[in-house]
Amino acid sequence: MNPTDTTVGVRALTKRYGSRTALAALDLAAGPGVTGLLGPNGAGKTTLLRCLATTLAPDGGEIRLLGLDPADRAQRTELRRRLGYLPQDPGFYPHFTAFELVDYIAILKEMNDRRARHAEVRRVLAEVDLADRAATKVRKLSGGMKQRLAFAQTLLGDPELLILDEPTVGLDPEQRMRFRALVSRLGEGRTVLLSTHQTEDVAALCERVVVVGGGRAVFTGTPAGLAATAAGQVWLSERPPAGRQLFWRTADGRYRALGERPEGAEPAVPGVEDGYLLLLGDTAAVAA
Numbered sequence: 693m694n695p696t697d698t699t700v701g702v703r704a705l706t707k708r709y710g711s712r713t714a715l716a717a718l719d720l721a722a723g724p725g726v727t728g729l730l731g732p733n734g735a736g737k738t739t740l741l742r743c744l745a746t747t748l749a750p751d752g753g754e755i756r757l758l759g760l761d762p763a764d765r766a767q768r769t770e771l772r773r774r775l776g777y778l779p780q781d782p783g784f785y786p787h788f789t790a791f792e793l794v795d796y797i798a799i800l801k802e803m804n805d806r807r808a809r810h811a812e813v814r815r816v817l818a819e820v821d822l823a824d825r826a827a828t829k830v831r832k833l834s835g836g837m838k839q840r841l842a843f844a845q846t847l848l849g850d851p852e853l854l855i856l857d858e859p860t861v862g863l864d865p866e867q868r869m870r871f872r873a874l875v876s877r878l879g880e881g882r883t884v885l886l887s888t889h890q891t892e893d894v895a896a897l898c899e900r901v902v903v904v905g906g907g908r909a910v911f912t913g914t915p916a917g918l919a920a921t922a923a924g925q926v927w928l929s930e931r932p933p934a935g936r937q938l939f940w941r942t943a944d945g946r947y948r949a950l951g952e953r954p955e956g957a958e959p960a961v962p963g964v965e966d967g968y969l970l971l972l973g974d975t976a977a978v979a980a
């Protein structure tokens with residue numbers, strides 16, 4: 693691990709909840725740009741991101757973020773000032789206005805100069821297109837607006853590191869597109885770690901992808917590299933495959949199958965989702 697100022701370095705990270713192992717010696721390295729964490733439910737993504745956001749102490753392993761060690765109290769405090777974290781289930785105070793909610797979080801972040809803080813709150817609300825909702829009560833915002841409000845608070849203080857846990861959940865396709873544009877803009881010069889179940893988000897947005905399975909990083913590379921792992925194992929056929937392999941009916945009425953070549957099938961160009969599904973199939977087989 694060779695951490696620089698804008699690098700995320702994680703080595704042999706472990707975390708257990710009682711007898712359940714959530715992180716099993718996970719390694720991760722990420723620099724500026726957007727890195728996607730893909731993985732099924734329970735893979736350990738949220739646990740990893742909580743450890744990185746300093747809201748959960750790991751049982752073992754090493755973390756270096758922006759050159760700082762979160763295990764050290766003074767460095768942890770500095771780190772908290774320099775990172776933005778969007779938790780999976782952000783808490784909202786429904787009776788606050790959008791402005792009051794973000795202002796409250798800014799106060800918790802020790803932004804003590806009232807005038808400068810208010811200007812910063814207005815800036816982050818504008819970043820997520822909520823400037824005209826500043827005076828609206830949180831309970832009156834739509835689900836997508838609430839998600840953007842939660843994202844706004846991560847931008848307070850213009851952090852160098854953004855940790856986003858499933859930020860596109862609950863967004864409609866248009867909001868998702870706008871969100872992608874915002875994140876890719878923020879990823880220029882910053883380090884963004886983003887967990888998602890959406891392979892489309894990874895293909896559209898991420899320079900790097902880490903697939904988490906069973907508490908470990910089972911793939912690290914580019915989205916194109918993940919797609920390439922499926923080369924020679926993706927097929928299109930006119931009929932449903934006879935075997936027990938994974939397949940689905942596509943919009944053009946043909947069947948897309950993964951794994952062995954079904955009879956009469958033609959090879960198809962693999963995508964990120966194909967690589968991901970095959971990789972997890974292998975992971976499941978190993979775990980079984």
Ligand SMILES: Nc1ncnc2c1ncn2[C@@H]1O[C@H](COP(=O)(O)OP(=O)(O)OP(=O)(O)O)[C@@H](O)[C@H]1O
Nearest residue numbers: 709712713714731732733734735736737738739740
């Ligand atoms: N507070 C907790 N107490 C006990 N077990 C937990 C706790 N939090 C997570 N786990 C377990 O740890 C494992 C990893 O969970 P985690 O939430 O990190 O996965 P995830 O990849 O984020 O899943 P999802 O995509 O569903 O959010 C799971 O088996 C989960 O049940």
